Every structure is written in structure tokens, then in C-alpha cells.
Amino acid sequence: MTNRSILILVALALVVLILVGLSLILAAAEGSVTRVTRSSLNNLILGLQTDQDLSQFSRMKRIDRIHKAQKLISQRQATSSGCAYFRIICDILIGLLVGGMTQVAGFPVWEQVVCGLVAAVLVAMISVTIGPRRNGAKQPLEILLRYVRIISIAVRLAPFKKRRMNGSVSMGSRRSDLSDDEELEKIQIEQGRAMVDQLVEAGAFDPEISEMLKNVLTLSTTLTREIMVPRTDMICMGKDTSPEAALKLFSRSGFSRIPVIGEDMDDLIGVVYLKDVVRAISLGRRKDEGSIESFVREPVLVPESKPVDDLFHYMQKSRHHLAVVVDEYGGIAGLVTIEDAIEQIVGELEDEHDRVQHDQPKQVGPHTWSLPARTSIADLEELFEIDIDEDDVDTVYGLLTKLLGSVPVEGSSAVTRGIRLTAADATGRRKKIAAIIVEPADDSDITLEEEPMGQEVAGNEQN
Template sequence: MSVELIASAVALGMAALLLVWLSLVMAAAEGAVSRVTKSSLNNLVLGLQTDGELSQFSRMKRIDKVHRVQGLIVDRHATTGSCAFFRVLCNIMTGVLVSSMAGLLRLPVWADLVSGFVFSLLVAVISVKARPRFNGARKPLDIMLRHARAVALAVALTPFARPSKAERGGAGRDDDLSDDEELEKIQIEQGRVMVDQLVEAGAFDPEISEMLNSVLTLSTTLTREIMVPRTDMICIGQETPLASALKLFSRSGFSRIPVIGEDVDDLKGILYLKDVVKAIAFEPEAEDRVAGSMARKAVLVPESKPVDDLFHSMQRTRHHLAIVVDEYGGIAGLVTIEDAIEQIVGELEDEHDRIQHDEPQRIGEHTWKLPARTPIAELEDIFEIDIDEDDVDTVYGLLTKLLGSVPIVGSSAVTRGLKLTAADAAGRRKKIATIIVEPAGGPDQREKTEADGTGLDEAQA
């Protein structure tokens, strides 16, 4: 056998090994490209620009790598397709090269085929053991920076790997989402699938699964979705005496109430129950002080803030209540840290919440105790009257309409000869649970009793 043939066989063997390495690189990049975010690359550039230990040459060289990766993730679908194409091509070519090398050594034809097949099988085993995609998913940024040139060359040589707009739409891509938003959506879906798989495997019960799924959606849930709207806020006027404020605290069941001026948008701060109690307990004359003099500065959050950011912010600053503002700077509602927790653990109810689901109860000859959710039609049947209110459906809604504000315990109003009185509140938000209905003094008498010292048009559920 001539030296030339041996040299050619060795060259083919080296080329086959190089293709095996390139196949593993493409597989790792294929797993990494879908997990590198634009924000992480921007942060890396900022860090390199402010690193005083790097020379100008090293800094520019590393920043150039980052820019190359930024170009690759502009179209993740095209980059992933190019990596997949070259990975398959390399696997095919390794078998071809080994078969050719066996042919140069003048082995029988069957030996050429067997050698190519065995080497391809060996490469497949190595790929499984090395798990390049797993490594790419675990350290995506490092993988992409290390092999940016090879991946960029693969993308440049495979323009046909770029998917068409129709193919992207068929894959379920939302054109309204940015690239990073789409990536986050995909990762959340992958997390849900993983949680479901753990439940099926018996790793934990379905309740834990529901909590984990709730955690995954915190970043996509906005504050406006969990807040108490402004129409359900109980506020207190800044000129209200502390004695009246203490009564409002007691009747509403809240420990923090917004202080306002002329209207809800004229926010002055937050009044704390413990501040009022402390002032009155040690200074009896403090009862004549006004609520505005003791209001603390309110924490404002935008209604578009994700719930996970809201929760961490309130936890870090140790604030349990924040005022939500809309895009125009107006008051949209309020939110508490318990509202964020409920997104994870579900609705928080206490031992009194069951009365909200009870049946109407007769407590006197002409007096009934009705759950707040009782339909008006049922109230009409009990007292054999026609209330004729089309814009509200429940007894609670009727009382709210008559009062012009959200009722608190003790609030009452009269309509069609019936007196409706808010009896008690239940739940974490202290929403009225039961309403006492009884005959009033006159058939069409109508009156309204407001909370002591509030003089408000808004209330808080």
C-alpha cells in the first residue's frame, strides 16, 4: 500500500472526526439559541464597556462576539434551522467519509458499508452520552459566544433554512409579541408541561401543581387584573376627625384606608389604624385631629406592572398596600400584598365566608336575613313586590345602588317599602356577606345612611 493512500485515509479520518465535533457544536447551539435573551446580551455589553481590567483590544473583541450573537437571535427560527441542517449533514458525511476511507484501504464493499454504519452508530452513542443540547440549554450564553463564528457561517450557507411567514404563523407565533416575549411564552408553556409531568409521576399532589402553574403565570399577570377597583375603595376625607376615622376602621374591618381631598384622584396618603389607636390612646385630645395630619405617604404602582415584580417590590419595601395608577396618572384602584399571594395559593377565606353561600333565612315575622348574592327576583318572591331594577341583579347590588357607594356594616337604605341593612362582612376584603331585609315605615320611603365621618362616594371591598 502506497504512502499516498495511507495519507489520504488519515486525512479522511481527521475530516470525519472534525465533522463529529461540528455536529456536537451544532446540536449545542440548537439548544442554546432559543434560550438566549436580548436583555442578557445587552447587560453583557454594558458590563464589558465598564470593565476597567480589560484592554481596549480585548474589550472590542468580546463586544464583537456579543454583536454577532445578537444578529443570530434576531431570527431564532432561521438559526435553529441552520444548526439542525448542518448537524444532520455532518452525521451523514461522517459515515460517507469512513466508508471512503475503508475503500482507500481496498477493503471489500461489504466492509466499507459496515465500517460506515458502525462509525455512524458510534457517533450517535457519543451524541447521546455528551448531551450537547442539554449543555446548550444549561449554559446558552456561553455556548453561543464560544461558537458564534461557526453558527454564523452555518446560517450564511443555508438561506433556505429561514422559515416563511406562513410557516411561522402555522407554528403558532404571535406577531404582536416581541422576540423576548415569545421566548418567555414558550418557556412558560415548557414549565407547565414539566409540572404536569411531575404530577403524573406522583412527585407531588395536584394542589401543588396548581400553585406552581400560578407561579409561572405571575410574570404575565398584570396588577390591574388583581387590584381592587376605585369604585370598590373605601376612602376617608382629609378633614375627618380621628374619632370618626376610628369608627370607620371598626365598621369596615380594614387597617389601612386611603385619605383623599376633593375626590379619589386627590390622594393625600394612607391612614393606618395603628397610628390612630396609638395617638388616641396616649393623647385623648388627638380625637379632634384630622385624618390628613396622620396620613403616611402612599406607594404608587402602575396598573401595567407584572404581579411578580409587584410582589417582590412590596416585600422588599415592607409595604402591604399600594395605590394603582392608570396611564393618565389617575387612581385606578388599590392592591395589597395579599392580592399577590392569592394568585399563588388561591382565594383566602376565613371561617365566616360560608355564610355567603347560605340560603335566605327567616329571622322574624316579616324579617329575612339574605346572603348578599341573593337574586333580586328571589327577594321579590319573598315579599311579593315588584322592585323593577334592571341594572342590578343581586340584593347587594341593589343596596349599593341605593347608597351610591359600597356598603359597610350598618349601612342601610329603603326602597319599595323595604329597609335593607348591611349586617356583617366576611372574607379578607371584608365584603358584605348578609343583608337584613324588613318592612320600612312607608311604602315608597327612601333614605340613606352613610358611614360616620366619611362623607364619601367611594368604598372598598
């Protein structure tokens, strides 16, 4: 091998080393540019301006570097694409130069191709999967500021069309409706979910803890309307309800907070607390004196589009355990409690009073049956050999609801076709009716038993 060949090999090797270093730098820049926010750069400038240990020259030099980084962050997508583009170019050139080095050394053609391909793939794997990307994720701000000049040149030379649209940068025809920090937050949430999934698959946590971690990450994307109890399932009382009737409804429903309404569901007066009624009666006020309207407290209203994490923090800070949910037109959409938000993380909350639902009909007397709430009307007809002929309901719970004209609470009763249906076994924190007691009706039962006005409200806490 001649001296000229050796010089060519050395020169090509130096160029290859430079390209390898540049590829690693660009890979680290890709990992850092998606994790640096404008606020972090602004805070860094404020810190430099108040640092008395720096000379004016050093301070201005560092601030100028930060200003260049701010420009790159304002074009986050273009910066990331430019780094990726030139990293790929470097990997391709590395392969070509390594192939050229083998040619100068006198290797056969097929060995030249193999060596060049292996070198390009190896550098690409190192730059993408091993060190640089990881460093960019761990120290994004330091990496971005250290290589800001190289990154700026790459972005300036990248053959991408950048245009500014309503203050945001669009690549080609792509347009993001999110702000810079919102888009970064979305990326970080997705990365967090992926990390939790990896930890769960690796068995790093118990299944219960893994499920809670997943639920925490979904709080910001879950809206209040997804966890609320709809208005059709709310228990309410009229403003003219007497304290004695209110106490009866409190006792039968098992709730300690119940909304008070006027002419209809959208005419919300407020919320009445069991403690207020009991306190007044214990101090000597007659149970049948006046109406419940004098005990009403101001309701807490939240929009149905409010994220659950914001709802939880709001109710926690305001020390309210119950809020009424309103829709975009101002009507009552439902009701939500702080326990509903907690259940999104830890799962269903139950206490010692909750009973397990029966899976099958059970005979509890000579002619009396306890039927699960979801028992079909066809099974009811077969048990009692009657023809109910109800086309718009399918279960015994739906039948009782139709007969009462409201959602039944425990003890609600109605008569039809010679049988009496009574709501029983209100299970769970939301006091859902689990079973219906069905028995032959007495001859004196010619009318439906009237209940206080109401539909079921979830999460009104028990005392």
C-alpha cells in the same frame, strides 16, 4: 470484494463518522446559543483581563474567541437557524453515504434505501433528543466557546438573508421588538413553565405546591390592574370626616387603612391609618375634635401596568402594605395591597373572622330572611310578595348598593317598598358582603339611613 471496494468503504465510513460528529456538534450549538447572554460573555472578558496567571498570548487568544461568540449572540436567530440547517444537511448526507456503502458492498436496492434511511433517522434522533442538546443546555457557555469557529463557518455559509433593523437582526421579514436579553428571558420563562408542567404531570409535587410554582411563573406577566380592587369597590372617607365617624367606618368595614379624598375619587388626599386615630384618642384628644385630614399620610402611587412581581418587591422594600393604583391619565384606577400580590402565589388568604357564605336563603325570624348577596330580585319579590320594579340591578346586593349610592359595608341599611335591607356577614379579607338581612320596615322608616361616604377597598389589613 476487491481492494478498491474496501478502500471506498473505509473512506465512506470515515466521512460518515466526521459528519456524525459535526451533526452532534451543531445540535449542541443549537442548545447553547439560546441560553448565553451578552452579560455573561462580558463578565468572562473582565475575568480574563484581571487573571494574572495567563500569558498575554493566551489571554488575547481566549478574548478573540469570546468576541466571535459575541457576534454570534448578536445574531442569535441567524446562528440557531444556520446550525439547524447544516445539521439537517449532515443527516441527509449520512443517509446517502450509508446507502452508497451498502451499494459498494453489493446489497440490493431496497436494502440500500432502508439502510440509508435508518442511518439518517438514527443520527437525527441522537442529535436532537439525547446528549448534545442536553449538554448545550447544561453548559451553554462552554459549548459555544469550544465550537465557536465551526458555528461561525456554518452561519457564514447558511443561505439566509440577514439584515440589521434598529440594532436587531431580522431573518427575512421577521422582526423582533424585544432586545437580546429580553428575548432570552422570554424563552427561559417558557421553558420553565414547560418544565413545571412536566413535573406536575409526573406527580413530583403536591397539587398545592404545583399550583404555587405555576403562579410564581406568571407573576412577571400579570399586571397590577388584574389584581387590584377597582375604584368602584373602594371604601373612602371625605377629608372633613370627624375622627369619631372615621372610627365608626373603620369598625364597620374591618379595615385598618382607608384612603381619604376631597371633592371626588380622583382628588386623593392620602391614606389614614386606624392606629394613628386610636393613638391620638388614647393620648387624650377628643374624638369629635377637628377632621380626619390631620391624620393623613402620604399615599403610595403605582401604575396599573406594573408587573405583579415588581409590585411585590417594591412594596416589600419600601415597607408599605397598601398602594393606590393610577391609570395612564393620572386618575385613580383602584387600590392594591401586598396581600393581593401574595394571593397570586398562595391563593385566597382568610383568617379566623371570615365566615362562610350561605348558599340558600335562610329564615332567621318570623318575617326576617337572610339572603345571599347574589340572590335575584325575583326571589326577593316572591318571598315578600312585593313588586320592586328595578330594571338596572339584578340582585339584592345591587339593589342595596343603588339605594345607598355607595358600596355597602357591614351594617349599612336602606328601606324600599316597605322592607328594610341590611348588609351583614362581611366575609374574606376584602370584606365582601355575603348576606343581606331583609325584614319588614317600621312605619317610622321614611328615609334611607345615611352612611359615611365610601366604596369598598380590598386588602386593608385588620388588626
